[in-house]
Amino acid sequence: MVNWKIGEEFNPAKQLRNLYFIYFVITIIFSVLIWYIPLAFMVASWITLIISVPLLLILIFVIYWIPKFYTSISYKLDSEEVEWRRGVWFKNTGIIPYNRITNIDIAQGPISRMLSIGSLKIQTAGYSNPNQGWGNSSEITIDGVEGFEELRHIIMDRVKGKKPVGVQTFEEPIGKPEDLPERIIDELVEIKELLQKISEK
Incomplete structure (x- = not known):
């Protein structure tokens, strides 16, 4: 094991x-x-x-x-992210925070099955793949894993404990419902002022 x-x-x-x-x-x-x-x-x-x-x-x-x-291939599970390294002459490294991971697929061909190994294809939100465009795609693959099901569960357990990237929380409206249009206008005015400050820089 x-x-x-x-x-x-x-x-x-x-x-x-x-x-x-x-x-x-x-x-x-x-x-x-x-x-x-x-x-x-x-x-x-x-x-x-x-x-x-x-x-x-x-x-x-x-x-x-x-x-x-x-x-040259190595992987590491930190408390906040997955890290990978590989490459003989040209070294490649990468880090994926758990809160960007959306899913992990398991890939196992016939020869891999005979050798009792599999690969974990880590899917992330908003990753750009030149061949697939924007959306969910495999950013890294953890190859040659014996207990691939167990490793998948370990990573997904850590993913479940993290707040997804890009998620925002909104407070419940305070006051009367008829005040809501006024608050929306105030928010829009603030956004407009912020955009003006950015364009002036």
């Missing part, structure tokens, strides 16, 4: 690294070997060699890069 402690970083399960390698092998088989093997029989050996050298370099690079990328 995985234990997540508030304020302590945790890394994805080791199965995530295996998943990356499995995806890599599948990509090689269906994107490279299906044309490389027939081509090797049809063209001269020196052409095959020219093609093979860069392919071999790419294979070596990816085999080196996958473990490096895996070890």
Whole structure:
């Protein structure tokens, strides 16, 4: 059983690294070997060699890069936010306050299911995604989690204890109902004065 402690970083399960390698092998088989093997029989050996050298370099690079990328991934649950880090040469970090989280979806493909891991896709309010526009979208994904259901409950329990961002509270109207239009006019006058002060700056 995985234990997540508030304020302590945790890394994805080791199965995530295996998943990356499995995806890599599948990509090689269906994107490279299906044309490389027939081509090797049809063209001269020196052409095959020219093609093979860069392919071999790419294979070596990816085999080196996958473990490096895996070890660069870390997550942390603080008292107020979720933090993530990843990246081998270009480091990426991000922080999402619990009060911006609207929902957490679980994603698990067939290979992930065999490896007993899943991903948590954290949905936030008002996040801009270039492909989806404004609205609710997945801002970060916590990949390679063994007890993903348990982690989802831990985060959502913290979300429920936070006031949603952008929520405002309004006092009940004081006085008689017939005074309400007058109070609305007063509010509008204040807003107008405030806008004038902003435009003068």
